[in-house]
Amino acid sequence: MSAAGRRGAVGTGLGASRAAAVNHAQIKMNAMLETPELPAVFDGVKLAAVAAVLYVIVRCLNLKSPTAPPDLYFQDSGLSRFLLKSCPLLTKEYIPPLIWGKSGHIQTALYGKMGRVRSPHPYGHRKFITMSDGATSTFDLFEPLAEHCVGDDITMVICPGIANHSEKQYIRTFVDYAQKNGYRCAVLNHLGALPNIELTSPRMFTYGCTWEFGAMVNYIKKTYPQTQLVVVGFSLGGNIVCKYLGETQANQEKVLCCVSVCQGYSALRAQETFMQWDQCRRFYNFLMADNMKKIILSHRQALFGDHVKKPQSLEDTDLSRLYTATSLMQIDDNVMRKFHGYSSLKEYYEEESCMRYLHRIYVPLMLVNAADDPLVHESLLTIPKSLSEKRENVMFVLPLHGGHLGFFEGSVLFPEPLTWMDKLVVEYANAICQWERNKSQCSDTEQVEADLE
Numbered sequence: 001m002s003a004a005g006r007r008g009a010v011g012t013g014l015g016a017s018r019a020a021a022v023n024h025a026q027i028k029m030n031a032m033l034e035t036p037e038l039p040a041v042f043d044g045v046k047l048a049a050v051a052a053v054l055y056v057i058v059r060c061l062n063l064k065s066p067t068a069p070p071d072l073y074f075q076d077s078g079l080s081r082f083l084l085k086s087c088p089l090l091t092k093e094y095i096p097p098l099i100w101g102k103s104g105h106i107q108t109a110l111y112g113k114m115g116r117v118r119s120p121h122p123y124g125h126r127k128f129i130t131m132s133d134g135a136t137s138t139f140d141l142f143e144p145l146a147e148h149c150v151g152d153d154i155t156m157v158i159c160p161g162i163a164n165h166s167e168k169q170y171i172r173t174f175v176d177y178a179q180k181n182g183y184r185c186a187v188l189n190h191l192g193a194l195p196n197i198e199l200t201s202p203r204m205f206t207y208g209c210t211w212e213f214g215a216m217v218n219y220i221k222k223t224y225p226q227t228q229l230v231v232v233g234f235s236l237g238g239n240i241v242c243k244y245l246g247e248t249q250a251n252q253e254k255v256l257c258c259v260s261v262c263q264g265y266s267a268l269r270a271q272e273t274f275m276q277w278d279q280c281r282r283f284y285n286f287l288m289a290d291n292m293k294k295i296i297l298s299h300r301q302a303l304f305g306d307h308v309k310k311p312q313s314l315e316d317t318d319l320s321r322l323y324t325a326t327s328l329m330q331i332d333d334n335v336m337r338k339f340h341g342y343s344s345l346k347e348y349y350e351e352e353s354c355m356r357y358l359h360r361i362y363v364p365l366m367l368v369n370a371a372d373d374p375l376v377h378e379s380l381l382t383i384p385k386s387l388s389e390k391r392e393n394v395m396f397v398l399p400l401h402g403g404h405l406g407f408f409e410g411s412v413l414f415p416e417p418l419t420w421m422d423k424l425v426v427e428y429a430n431a432i433c434q435w436e437r438n439k440s441q442c443s444d445t446e447q448v449e450a451d452l453e
Contacts, residue, residue, distance in 0.1 A: 062102040062372070062401075067095045070399035071371075073388040079364060079435060080395060086431035089424045094399045097410035104372030105280065107403025110415075115169025118417045120176040124166065124187075129215045134201040137212040138189045139219075140166035142175050148182030150433045153227040154256070155184040157217050159237030161262075161405065162288065163205075163295055165189040170234075170405060174422050181426050184227065188216050188237075192299055199302035202309065203339045204295070207236065207267055207332065208352025210244040214251070217244075221254060228436075230429045231258040235405060238263030239354045242365075246357025257364040257432040259425050262405050264376045265358075265383040267349035271329050273377035282327075284375055289328045296322060296335060303335075314338040358387055358394075364435075365394045366428050368421070370402030397424070 069091050074080045084090060100106045124142040131137055148154050156178050160171050166187035175185045189197070191212055192204030205212070220227065233241035238260030245251050245258055264270045274285050302308065304319050314335070321334040329345065337348035350356070358365075367384040369376055384396040399407075399420070407422075408415035 061100055061106070062104075065102045065400060067093050068400055069093055070397050073385050073396040073398070074394070075389070075392045077392045079392065082435055083395065083428070083431055086434060087424070087427050089420065089427055090397065094401065094407075094409075094420050096401045096408055097415055098412045100413075101408055101410065101415075102372075102401050104370065104374050104401065104403040104406075107370075107372075107401065107406025107408060108284075108374055109403075110408065111170060111403065111406045116173040116417060116419070117415055119169035119172050122172060122176045122179060122185075124175075124185075127216075127219065129212075129219060131201075131211060131215065133203065135191060135203055135212075136197070136200040137191060137215050138194065138197055139212075139216045140187045140189065142179055142185040142187070144182045144184050145179040146182045148433070149430050150437045152433065152437070153184070153224065154182070154230060154429070154433060155186060155220050155224060155227045156230045156232055156429070157213075157220060157241075158185060158187045159213050159233040159240050160187065160190065161235030161237055163190060163193050163291060164234070164237075165193045167194070170419075173417065173419075174425070177418060177422050178426055181430065183230070183426075183429070184224070186216055186220050188213050192295055195298065199299045202303050202311065202314070204299060204303070206336045206339055206352065207349070208239055208243050208354070209340065210240055210247065213240055213244055217251075227254070228433075229255045230432070231255055232425060233258075233260045233263065235262045238367075239265070239267075239352075242354035242361065243352070243357050245363070246354065246360035249360075249362075252361070252363050255363050256436055257366070257429065258361065259366045259368070259428060261368045261421060261425070262370065262373060262376065263354070263367075264380050266353045266355040266380065268346065268353060269355075270377065270380055271345075271349065273379065274375075275327065275329070276377075279374040279377075281374060281377070285327050285329075289325055289331055292328065292331050293322060293325060296331070311338050311341060355383055358383075359391070362393060364432050365391075366397060367394065368397045368424070370404070370407070371398055371400050372402065373404045375404045 072090060096102055096107070122142050124140040126138055126140050129137045129139075158171070158175070160166070160168060164171065166172075166175070166189055171187055175187060178185050190205035192199055217229065220229070231241045231245065233239070241258060242260055242263070245255065274281050276282060296303065300319065318334045318338070322331065325331045325334065332348065333345040337345060340348075342348035342351065367388075369381055369384070371378070381398065384394070388394045388396040402420070405421070407419040409418070409420050410416050
């Protein structure tokens with residue numbers, strides 16, 4: 001190759017090298033220019049993540065749900081018109097705490113864990129009653145702290161929720177408020193629920209057993225013959241008090257009214273929904289079953305001991321089944337129904353549910369549930385709705401929020417000590433007392449006018 005050719009080849013090589021170097025520098029420059037755009041991408045991802053979290057929070061806390069007065073189901077009558085006029089809470093917005101109060105789960109969880117805020121400690125006397133089968137029933141009696149608004153002697157006979165008693169915070173809060181409004185309060189302690197009271201027979205409280213509640217009511221009637229009664233039941237207690245009143249007409253004597261809060265009305269219809277994961281009911285079922293197991297096992301000597309004369313259907317193998325139970329239905333089937341000799345769970349639930357007794361109640365009856373109660377499926381609410389369409393004495397109250405026995409009120413974050421439920425029950429009871437007083441005064445006036453004629 002000639003010198004000129006070599007120079008041309010070298011020049012070409014140098015040109016290619018320079019071109020490659022320029023291309024490499026251009027690539028590096030482009031990369032440097034593109035690098036500042038990466039944070040913008042990351043910021044977009046962060047914004048999307050924040051938006052997703054906020055969306056979940058808004059949905060979980062149900063923040064977009066409006067506040068409104070409760071839905072009311074009743075027949076137009078003199079009583080219902082008087083109640084609407086005398087009970088402002090029935091027509092006024094129920095406003096739960098802004099941040100979390102519209103979540104039925106949080107309302108329910110706070111009630112279950114905390115009970116109430118700054119719960120008072122009312123002073124009462126514990127009474128003991130020996131039942132015919134040897135069981136020892138107990139209830140706590142609290143005297144009124146003020147004169148009642150109508151000046152009469154009125155006693156609230158109260159049945160708490162499942163495995164609850166007079167020492168629970170929500171019961172203490174309600175009793176203290178009722179006392180200050182002039183009510184004597186008698187609170188049933190469910191058989192086996194108090195940790196410091198031993199069972200004296202192989203039986204504990206069950207879903208619809210009215211024996212202990214009836215014994216407490218009879219004690220009040222005999223001890224205070226002048227008193228009139230306001231019957232109040234919470235959750236499972238609502239089933240018991242409604243069943244008690246409907247069992248016989250005699251049980252409604254001297255009863256002014258009945259209030260049931262957050263009950264499910266039919267255990268037979270509820271058992272299927274309580275096994276569903278919708279609204280986490282299966283999880284709640286598991287937690288409640290676990291609590292029931294602990295209570296039963298704390299009394300296992302009284303219930304399953306060798307010296308105990310157990311019901312014939314209750315066997316030692318039932319104790320082993322109890323350990324593996326993960327639902328209330330399994331516990332009811334293996335243990336609870338056998339205390340009263342039911343041959344099947346279906347029979348037990350049918351006989352012990354208040355649904356078949358509600359139409360036999362003739363005193364004023366207020367049934368209260370929350371639309372967002374995670375324990376009570378909406379299909380069960382057709383029972384009180386249907387009843388209120390047929391009976392003039394029944395009013396069904398359904399607020400949008402409140403959860404299961406929550407009904408907290410408050411402005412933004414912290415709830416108030418008194419709940420909407422506490423105030424509503426006392427307000428309704430006051431109105432019924434005034435209604436009865438007005439009725440008696442009118443009848444007395446009519447009688448005087450008739451005598452003068």
